[in-house]
Amino acid sequence: MTDPLERLRARVRGRGARIVLAETADPRVAEAARRARARELCVPLALEDPALAALHAAAREGLRARLTQRGLESDEVERRLQDRLHLAAGLVAIGAADGAVLGAASTTAATVRAALAAVGPANGVSRISSCFLLTMPDDRSFLFADCAVNADPSPVELADIAIATAASCRALLAEPPRVALLSFSTYGSARHPRVEKVRSAVDELARRGVDFAFDGELQVDAALVAEVAERKTGERGGTAGVAGRANVLIFPDLDAGNIGYKLVERLAGARALGPLLQGLARPVHDLSRGCSIEDIVDVMTVAAAASVPREGALL
Numbered sequence: 001m002t003d004p005l006e007r008l009r010a011r012v013r014g015r016g017a018r019i020v021l022a023e024t025a026d027p028r029v030a031e032a033a034r035r036a037r038a039r040e041l042c043v044p045l046a047l048e049d050p051a052l053a054a055l056h057a058a059a060r061e062g063l064r065a066r067l068t069q070r071g072l073e074s075d076e077v078e079r080r081l082q083d084r085l086h087l088a089a090g091l092v093a094i095g096a097a098d099g100a101v102l103g104a105a106s107t108t109a110a111t112v113r114a115a116l117a118a119v120g121p122a123n124g125v126s127r128i129s130s131c132f133l134l135t136m137p138d139d140r141s142f143l144f145a146d147c148a149v150n151a152d153p154s155p156v157e158l159a160d161i162a163i164a165t166a167a168s169c170r171a172l173l174a175e176p177p178r179v180a181l182l183s184f185s186t187y188g189s190a191r192h193p194r195v196e197k198v199r200s201a202v203d204e205l206a207r208r209g210v211d212f213a214f215d216g217e218l219q220v221d222a223a224l225v226a227e228v229a230e231r232k233t234g235e236r237g238g239t240a241g242v243a244g245r246a247n248v249l250i251f252p253d254l255d256a257g258n259i260g261y262k263l264v265e266r267l268a269g270a271r272a273l274g275p276l277l278q279g280l281a282r283p284v285h286d287l288s289r290g291c292s293i294e295d296i297v298d299v300m301t302v303a304a305a306a307s308v309p310r311e312g313a314l315l
Contacts, residue, residue, distance in 0.1 A: 004133065004141050004172050005273075005298055008305045009041060017042045017304035020052065020097040022088035023105045032296035041297065042304040045097055047084060052091055059090030063118050070117075080117060085110055089118035092282045099283035099303035104296060108148050108275060108286050115277060115284040125279040127153075129161045130286065131168050132261045132274035143169050143248045144264075147257035148275035148286070155200035162205060162250045164278035166212040169248050171305065180223035180246035181216030182256070186232045189219075198252050215242035216250075220260075223249060273298055283307070 019036075023029045024046040033044035045052055060081050067077045080086045088100045103111040112128070121128055131145040145165040146153065153161060158181065166177035181202055185195040198217040205214050215223075215233075222232040222243055229244030251257035265272040273295060275286045283306040285299050 003139065004135070004174070005301065007174060008172070008301050009039075012041055012301055012304040014040045015042075015304070015307075017098045017307045018045055018096075019043070019300050019303050020045045020047065020088045020091050020100045022047055022084040022100070022102050024048075026104050028291065028293050029104050029296060032293045032300065035293065036297050036300050039297075041301050042098075044300065047088060047091075052096060055091060055094065055096040056087065059087060059094050059096065059118075062094050063087075063090040066120070067117055080114075083114065085114035086118055089114045089284050092284060093118045093120075098307035099285070101285050101287065101296065101299050101303055103285075103287040104289065104291055107289070111284070111286040112149060112277065115280055119280050119282045119284055121279050122281045125160070125164070127157050127160055128277060128279040129153075129164050130275035130277050131165050132272050133172055133276065134261060134264055135271040135273075136264075137269045141173055141247070143172065144257060144261045145248070145250055145278070146254065147251065147261045148254070149277075151254040153253065155197055155204055158198065158201035158250060158252070159204035159208065160279075162201070162214060162248075163208075163210060165248050165250065166210070166214075168276065168278055172302070173247060175247065177212040177214075177248050178242045178246050179212060179214040179248040179250060180218045180220075180242050181214065181250045181252075182220055182223060183217035183252055184219060185217050186219045186222045187217070189232070194252060201250075213241045215240035215246075218243060218246075220249065273302075276302060 019042045021029055036042050036044050085102050091097045092100045129146040130148040131143045132147050134142045143165050146161050162179050166179055169177040181198050183195050183198040202216040221228045223246040226244035233243045264270045277285055283303045285303050
């Protein structure tokens with residue numbers, strides 16, 4: 001199976017996508033920038049780079065207008081205008097950079113706050129979310145969502161997360177999304193308000209007539225293991241084409257998602273890349289504060305890929 005990151009590297013190499021970094025004082029970020037430039041994966045830009053310094057004023061003015069429109073107090077507006085994460089996202093918003101990679105030394109909440117303030121959601125997106133790319137030791141890859149942003153999404157928000165992650169699947173894995181909405185129940189094997197929430201999200205996707213395969217509610221073993229899926233879902237599971245062969249896992253809340261991806265990473269030896277933000281008007285991506293240098297390089301590659309034309313949806 002093709003490594004999704006190697007395919008993305010081939011797509012972006014030599015294209016010159018400009019990726020701004022707000023935290024180059026962190027030695028991991030500085031070294032990642034050096035490696036990404038040497039491999040021609042993108043053109044890394046620090047906030048202090050002369051090419052960007054002249055554009056800081058324009059980025060701040062655009063950001064000031066957006067924050068003022070949202071009704072923030074003047075003191076809070078001024079504080080954010082001095083924040084490096086907001087400034088980096090503001091440079092993406094005005095087109096001075098093709099994307100931003102933030103969060104090596106900041107929380108996910110801080111990155112999301114800056115991205116929403118400066119860039120905002122894409123048209124038609126009511127709520128941004130995140131996904132993790134999990135690559136297993138046997139080279140299988142999956143997307144897990146939402147594991148970093150939305151604590152307790154409603155059924156409508158779960159449907160939004162599923163749609164965004166299906167688009168990310170097409171961009172990152174280059175294969176049709178097979179989306180499983182997870183629960184502790186499979187097809188009504190348990191009755192509980194939390195099960196009903198997931199079932200309502202499945203109904204919402206059906207109402208929207210989405211263009212990808214989805215199924216739920218499914219327990220995670222029924223989503224991933226064909227033999228278990230056959231026992232638990234019977235003929236109905238075969239019609240959706242998801243049970244037993246899902247490549248996108250949608251978790252019912254942040255507890256399940258965050259715990260789930262970390263268990264797979266730490267106990268199963270998976271490579272976890274993210275959180276990758278979904279649904280923004282322009283690419284701004286987050287990093288785990290425990291990220292490695294190569295993690296940063298790979299997230300820069302994902303950000304660069306969004307500026308390279310291709311058929312289908314992009315992060």
